[in-house]
Amino acid sequence: MNRCGIFDSGIGGLSVAKEILKSRLFDEIIYFGDTARVPYGNKNESTIIRYSLEALEFLKNFDIDFLVVACNSASSVAIEDLRREASFPVVGVIEAGVKALDGEKKDSNILLVGTRRTIASNKYQTLLHEKGFKNIISIPTPLFVPLVEEGITEGKIVDEVFNLYFGNINKDKIDIIILGCTHYPFLEKSFKKHFKNAKLIHSGQAIVSMLKNDFSITEKENSSIKLFASDNPEELRKKAEIWLG
Amino acid sequence: MNRCGIFDSGIGGLSVAKEILKSRLFDEIIYFGDTARVPYGNKNESTIIRYSLEALEFLKNFDIDFLVVACNSASSVAIEDLRREASFPVVGVIEAGVKALDGEKKDSNILLVGTRRTIASNKYQTLLHEKGFKNIISIPTPLFVPLVEEGITEGKIVDEVFNLYFGNINKDKIDIIILGCTHYPFLEKSFKKHFKNAKLIHSGQAIVSMLKNDFSITEKENSSIKLFASDNPEELRKKAEIWLG
Numbered sequence: 449m450n451r452c453g454i455f456d457s458g459i460g461g462l463s464v465a466k467e468i469l470k471s472r473l474f475d476e477i478i479y480f481g482d483t484a485r486v487p488y489g490n491k492n493e494s495t496i497i498r499y500s501l502e503a504l505e506f507l508k509n510f511d512i513d514f515l516v517v518a519c520n521s522a523s524s525v526a527i528e529d530l531r532r533e534a535s536f537p538v539v540g541v542i543e544a545g546v547k548a549l550d551g552e553k554k555d556s557n558i559l560l561v562g563t564r565r566t567i568a569s570n571k572y573q574t575l576l577h578e579k580g581f582k583n584i585i586s587i588p589t590p591l592f593v594p595l596v597e598e599g600i601t602e603g604k605i606v607d608e609v610f611n612l613y614f615g616n617i618n619k620d621k622i623d624i625i626i627l628g629c630t631h632y633p634f635l636e637k638s639f640k641k642h643f644k645n646a647k648l649i650h651s652g653q654a655i656v657s658m659l660k661n662d663f664s665i666t667e668k669e670n671s672s673i674k675l676f677a678s679d680n681p682e683e684l685r686k687k688a689e690i691w692l693g
Numbered sequence: 694m695n696r697c698g699i700f701d702s703g704i705g706g707l708s709v710a711k712e713i714l715k716s717r718l719f720d721e722i723i724y725f726g727d728t729a730r731v732p733y734g735n736k737n738e739s740t741i742i743r744y745s746l747e748a749l750e751f752l753k754n755f756d757i758d759f760l761v762v763a764c765n766s767a768s769s770v771a772i773e774d775l776r777r778e779a780s781f782p783v784v785g786v787i788e789a790g791v792k793a794l795d796g797e798k799k800d801s802n803i804l805l806v807g808t809r810r811t812i813a814s815n816k817y818q819t820l821l822h823e824k825g826f827k828n829i830i831s832i833p834t835p836l837f838v839p840l841v842e843e844g845i846t847e848g849k850i851v852d853e854v855f856n857l858y859f860g861n862i863n864k865d866k867i868d869i870i871i872l873g874c875t876h877y878p879f880l881e882k883s884f885k886k887h888f889k890n891a892k893l894i895h896s897g898q899a900i901v902s903m904l905k906n907d908f909s910i911t912e913k914e915n916s917s918i919k920l921f922a923s924d925n926p927e928e929l930r931k932k933a934e935i936w937l938g
Contacts, residue, residue, distance in 0.1 A: 484740060485730060491924050495729065594839040605853045612850060679736050 450668065452514045453507035454479045455500070458486030459687045460593070460630035461518030464541065465673060466692050467652030468516065472671040473659050478510045484679035487593070488521035489565040500526035504533055506676070512536065514663075516655055518630055520562055524569040539658060541651040545626050546575040547662075548654035554579075557621050559646070560586040561613075562628030563593065572628055585622075589613050589629075596631040599690075606638045614642065622646045634691070695913065697759045698752035699724045700745070703731035704932045705838070705875035706763030709786065710918060711937050712897030713761065717916040718904050723755045729924035732838070733766035734810040745771035749778055751921070757781065759908075761900055763875055765807055769814040784903060786896035790871050791820040792907075793899035799824075802866050804891070805831040806858075807873030808838065817873055830867075834858045834874075841876040844935075851883045859887065867891045879936070 452474040454465050458481050465479050480503055482488075488496050500522045507515065515538045517523045517530065523540030530538045549558075558581055560572050567588040576584055591609050600606060619642055626649045627633055633650045640648070659665045673692070677684040697719040699710050703726050710724050725748055727733075733741050745767045752760065760783045762768045762775065768785030775783045794803075803826055805817050812833040821829055836854050845851060864887055871894045872878055878895045885893070904910045918937070922929040 484736065490928060491729065495924055591839055591843055591845075594836055598836060600836075600857075605850065605857060608850045608853050612845075679740055683735060 450475045451510060451512045452477050452516060453510065453512035454516045454518050455482075455503040455507060455522065456480075456518040456630060457482050457488040457499075457521060459483065459597070459684055462688055462691045463630050463633045463650075464516065464518035464652040464655055467650070467656050468659075469671055469673050469692065471656045471659070472667045472669070473656065473665045474514070474671055475668050477671065477673040478507060478512060479673060479675045480507055481675075481677045481684050483677040483681075483684060487563075488519060489563040489590075491521075493525045496521055497526045497529050500530055501533060504530055510674075514659075514665075515539070517541065518651070518655075520566040520629055520651075521569075524566060524571040537663065539655065541630065541655060542571050542628075543575065544654040544658045545628065545649055545651055546572065546579065547658055548649050549576070549579065549581065549624065549626075552581075552624060554581055555583060556581065556623040558584045559617070559622045559625045559643075560584060560628055561589045561592075561625065561632065562586075564588040564590050566628050572626060585617060587613055587617075589632075592635060593629065593631045596634045601634050602638045602641075606635065607642075610638060610642045619643050620645055624649060627651065694721060695719050696721045696723060696755060696757045697761060698722075698755065698757035699761045699763050700727075700748040700752060700767065701725075701763040701875060702727050702733040702744075702766060704728065704842070704929055707933055707936045708875045708878045708895075709761065709763035709897040709900055712895070712901050713904075714916055714918050714937065716901045716904070717912045717914070718901065718910045719759070719916055720913050722916065722918040723752060723757060724918060724920045725752055726920075726922045726929050728922040728926075728929060732808075733764060734808040734835075736766075738770045741766055742771045742774050745775055746778060749775055753779075755919075759904075759910075760784070762786065763896070763900075765811040765874055765896075766814075769811060769816040782908065784900065786875065786900060787816050787873075788820065789899040789903045790873065790894055790896055791817065791824065792903055793894050794821070794824065794826065794869065794871075797826075797869060799826055800828060801826065801868040803829045804862070804867045804870045804888075805829060805873055806834045806837075806870065806877065807831075808835050809833040811873050817871060830862060832858055832862075834877075837880060838874065838876045841879045846879050847883050847886075851880065852887075855883060855887050864888050865890055869894060872896065
């Protein structure tokens with residue numbers, strides 16, 4: 449039995465779980481959402497590290513072989529601490545998202561969107577610069593999270609929020625958009641509408657590529673998922689029904 | 694030295710603190726925002742009660758004479774538990790908001806807005822019914838919180854969100870709007886624009902009236918405020934500078 453633990457601060461990581469589940473790279477996925485303490489985005493680094501290590505302890509109970517950190521805030525500050533405490537591989541959405549740009553032209557116009565904390569952490573930008581990418585615009589887009597949680601992913605309100613955040617950039621010139629928050633893939637249609645020429649980098653798909661290419665994990669016959677939440681598991685279950693189908 | 698403790702799940706309660714500070718009913722206000730665990734709105738009752746009692750323990754250290762619960766979620770589930778553990782009066786925004794309707798016509802058309810949890814708790818509605826009010830429309834308006842936190846309180850996005858939430862009601866017929874969330878007073882201008890004939894009930898002003906009328910608290914010469922947060926106090930300080938002036 450091959451098991452993958454997925455840890456997120458809340459329900460957004462379901463977009464990552466969805467892709468891993470679809471890829472059938474594990475017999476079983478154990479998803480833990482720290483819904484009692486979501487969101488991590490506005491918390492201190494030391495607090496996020498402590499919460500992440502607690503999540504790891506919880507997931508260890510399930511004898512997991514792999515840990516995916518589906519939370520951008522935790523990925524930006526806690527990955528090293530998690531690796532020190534885990535006897536199995538730990539991968540985060542940020543490194544996977546950057547890795548997904550392998551093969552892209554170094555002068556591509558890249559738009560990075562994420563929560564205030566993710567953008568301010570500078571983690572994505574540093575890794576992109578190290579890889580030789582130069583043209584990076586990063587814009588914090590915090591309102592996307594509550595919109596997605598309310599199920600509002602297209603239409604007038606979303607269009608107005610896009611105008612607010614992207615009114616000052618030349619949208620047609622953007623080649624690649626890194627969706628630096630696990631909630632954002634649910635806005636895919638709106639991103640495609642507003643950015644006609646851009647390729648979207650989706651954390652879940654990036655993680656799956658990384659698992660296949662870097663860890664040579666192969667497809668299983670079946671794959672199932674178990675969901676746990678530190679508070680309000682009912683809400684997680686409901687969202688999972690809608691989002692995972 | 695007369696001291697008032699104010700407890701909120703986060704920063705929204707600053708709208709209540711602002712009114713109490715302005716009223717100078719206490720020499721000192723001690724504000725505690727549980728920013729490490731905000732929002733309470735989607736958490737279980739037992740969790741909210743536990744967090745509220747922890748906040749009370751913290752505020753007791755400051756030798757307070759009065760506790761104002763500026764969080765609607767805590768007001769709806771934890772007031773009785775707090776009263777049992779406190780040796781001083783405890784008042785909540787919900788009872789104060791309902792009390793503010795004393796003297797209004799019983800057939801007034803009342804619109805109640807709040808977070809999903811506040812509306813679902815049915816606390817406001819039950820108290821209003823007990824007072825004889827019959828025409829109550831209650832609508833959960835969860836997007837208002839992130840909008841206010843992002844400083845977006847009027848303009849196209851807000852107008853579109855108003856259309857989303859209130860597109861199906863006859864806005865001109867609303868006589869009274871209960872702003873059932875401490876973030877909402879910051880949207881006052883937009884409410885006035887969309888609801889031409891409505892009187893707005895603001896938790897902070899309602900609390901001040903209650904303190905004056907029911908507890909006969911009188912004006913002091915000076916009043917100051919101290920702010921505490923369970924995480925990210927810098928953010929609370931910044932918002933206080935903007936919101937309290």
